Amino acid sequence: xxxxxxxxxxxxxxxxxxxxxxxxxxxxxxxxxxxxxxxxxxxxxxxxxxxxxxxxxxxxxxxxxxxxxxxxxxxxxxxxxxxxxxxxxxxxxxxxxxxxxxxxxxxxxxxxxxxxxxxxxxxxxxxxxxxxxxxxxxxxxxxx
Amino acid sequence: xxxxxxxxxxxxxxxxxxxxxxxxxxxxxxxxxxxxxxxxxxxxxxxxxxxxxxxxxxxxxxxxxxxxxxxxxxxxxxxxxxxxxxxxxxxxxxxxxxxxxxxxxxxxxxxxxxxxxxxxxxxxxxxxxxxxxxxxxxxxxxxxxxxxxxxxxxxxxxxxxxxxxxxxxx
Numbered sequence: 001x002x003x004x005x006x007x008x009x010x011x012x013x014x015x016x017x018x019x020x021x022x023x024x025x026x027x028x029x030x031x032x033x034x035x036x037x038x039x040x041x042x043x044x045x046x047x048x049x050x051x052x053x054x055x056x057x058x059x060x061x062x063x064x065x066x067x068x069x070x071x072x073x074x075x076x077x078x079x080x081x082x083x084x085x086x087x088x089x090x091x092x093x094x095x096x097x098x099x100x101x102x103x104x105x106x107x108x109x110x111x112x113x114x115x116x117x118x119x120x121x122x123x124x125x126x127x128x129x130x131x132x133x134x135x136x137x138x139x140x141x142x143x144x
Numbered sequence: 145x146x147x148x149x150x151x152x153x154x155x156x157x158x159x160x161x162x163x164x165x166x167x168x169x170x171x172x173x174x175x176x177x178x179x180x181x182x183x184x185x186x187x188x189x190x191x192x193x194x195x196x197x198x199x200x201x202x203x204x205x206x207x208x209x210x211x212x213x214x215x216x217x218x219x220x221x222x223x224x225x226x227x228x229x230x231x232x233x234x235x236x237x238x239x240x241x242x243x244x245x246x247x248x249x250x251x252x253x254x255x256x257x258x259x260x261x262x263x264x265x266x267x268x269x270x271x272x273x274x275x276x277x278x279x280x281x282x283x284x285x286x287x288x289x290x291x292x293x294x295x296x297x298x299x300x301x302x303x304x305x306x307x308x309x310x311x312x313x314x
Binding site: 113 | 270271272273274275276277279281284290291292293294295296297299
């Protein structure tokens with residue numbers, strides 16, 4: 001009986017240790033592109049051309065310029081943080097990754113928080129804070 | 145400082161959590177307790193502020209951002225619950241497809257929320273939950289068709305009008 005109990009305890013311990021270990025092996029890379037959509041006349045930055053193709057038909061702006069670009073390599077439940085040009089922070093946390101989609105928790109400080117499920121090869125665009133006669137537009141592209 | 149009723153285990157867990165040392169089941173249990181215990185939340189907040197003051201006093205430029213570690217961690221279980229709740233609605237949406245729900249295929253789902261939407265997206269779309277802090281937000285969410293999901297916080301919208309949107313979009 002005592003031996004069986006010992007095995008049971010051992011099994012539970014292995015399961016508890018293996019769970020987090022397995023979760024930590026799941027890595028997701030999130031490309032963060034921050035652009036400035038401005039009402040002032042200008043051009044479309046080549047680095048933002050894909051983003052322009054995604055939002056240009058829906059939203060009005062005269063120029064689109066890349067401000068920063070980062071790649072975050074995150075494990076499950078790991079929080080990645082990017083300092084935005086306006087001094088606020090963008091935080092991304094993968095909640096679930098598997099199959100053809102990933103669930104991300106995203107927090108644009110002082111602007112919007114969301115949980116969004118992103119399918120493989122697709123992206124999320126957030127039009128967030130007003131910034132210098134325009135708006136900060138953040139594109140998130142997860143890869144795994 | 146007000147004395148609060150937290151047992152020894154609670155204190156050690158609080159500090160371990162604060163230091164990012166609480167893992168696995170213990171962390172999950174503590175976060176569950178944290179969500180339900182406003183006093184514990186205040187204590188954690190106090191520890192964070194104290195840490196911030198100490199860092200400021202020490203003049204550390206690149207101090208670790210504790211909030212980075214916990215901000216998105218706290219609602220994680222809620223997010224997973226919402227995700228689980230959203231699963232049946234996704235099935236419901238897929239069941240509609242044969243019935244001719246081409247709206248989801250051709251057009252964009254345009255939803256304007258004023259305030260906090262605290263439910264799963266009714267279409268089973270990409271956005272499970274969004275909180276814009278009371279500001280109007282537009283979600284362009286086209287399940288399965290578009291390469292992008294757009295969440296756009298409106299700045300100048302008045303009663304549903306959005307000057308920054310092109311007229312054809314809505």
